[in-house]
Amino acid sequence: MKATFKYLLLLIHYWFPVALGWSIALVIQRATDIPLFASGFYLYLLTIFAAYNLDRIIDNDDPSRPVWLQIALILGCAFSTLTGLVIAFQLSMQTFSALLVFSIITLFYKWAKKLPLIKGLLVAVVWVWAGVALPFVNQRWFAWQFWTMSISLPIVILMTCGVILCDFKDIKTDGASGVKSLPVLLGLQKTTWIISALLLIAAIISYHENRIGLVVSSAALIALAQFPRILALDAIGPLIVDASLSLPGLLIALHLI
Numbered sequence: 001m002k003a004t005f006k007y008l009l010l011l012i013h014y015w016f017p018v019a020l021g022w023s024i025a026l027v028i029q030r031a032t033d034i035p036l037f038a039s040g041f042y043l044y045l046l047t048i049f050a051a052y053n054l055d056r057i058i059d060n061d062d063p064s065r066p067v068w069l070q071i072a073l074i075l076g077c078a079f080s081t082l083t084g085l086v087i088a089f090q091l092s093m094q095t096f097s098a099l100l101v102f103s104i105i106t107l108f109y110k111w112a113k114k115l116p117l118i119k120g121l122l123v124a125v126v127w128v129w130a131g132v133a134l135p136f137v138n139q140r141w142f143a144w145q146f147w148t149m150s151i152s153l154p155i156v157i158l159m160t161c162g163v164i165l166c167d168f169k170d171i172k173t174d175g176a177s178g179v180k181s182l183p184v185l186l187g188l189q190k191t192t193w194i195i196s197a198l199l200l201i202a203a204i205i206s207y208h209e210n211r212i213g214l215v216v217s218s219a220a221l222i223a224l225a226q227f228p229r230i231l232a233l234d235a236i237g238p239l240i241v242d243a244s245l246s247l248p249g250l251l252i253a254l255h256l257i
Contacts, residue, residue, distance in 0.1 A: 023249025
């Protein structure tokens with residue numbers, strides 16, 4: 001029973017990023033007042049779902065992983081990929097140009113993640129850039145408006161900090177495999193200070209722009225950063241981080257902000 005609960009928790013952790021993508025789209029929609037494009041919005045969520053299922057299928061370092069979990073990941077990846085391909089035909093050429101950029105970035109990811117700070121920043125930029133390019137009707141090639149939108153900066157900072165906090169659980173494996181994450185280079189304590197400072201900057205920017213949901217998310221992550229041992233727990237740590245990053249979308253959906 002204990003082992004089953006562990007793997008159920010892992011499955012929730014693997015699939016929870018879909019909720020984070022949903023939150024990012026809602027935050028961008030609230031900030032820009034641009035209506036969501038249903039097909040692009042679903043494709044954004046399906047792409048996230050497919051990517052995280054595929055990553056867990058390929059990167060399986062747990063020989064005791066149960067068959068049912070592997071089957072769930074394979075079915076999730078297959079369903080989201082096939083459905084996403086069908087929806088993709090409804091996209092504009094401008095949006096396809098952005099997808100091309102994301103694909104190229106993905107090809108260099110395994111190399112780039114070994115460089116200090118690059119992994120967190122790269123993942124954050126792609127997440128938010130895709131959140132601009134896909135869920136909304138896109139009339140600009142490569143969705144370059146992402147780089148000029150004021151809402152992009154605080155979300156990218158939050159996402160970068162979230163990725164680094166999730167690296168707390170991989171500090172030993174990253175060190176052994178040569179991945180130069182910030183926790184590996186500086187240790188947990190110094191990394192916590194840097195993350196807290198960045199999150200404070202994100203909170204100040206968000207407050208200045210009246211993005212209360214992002215302020216709440218920043219505050220939640222600052223509090224979590226003070227408990228590195230909890231963040232280092234497999235599945236639980238990253239799940240709490242993703243839940244904290246998803247708070248703005250939840251607050252918007254509940255009409256609390």
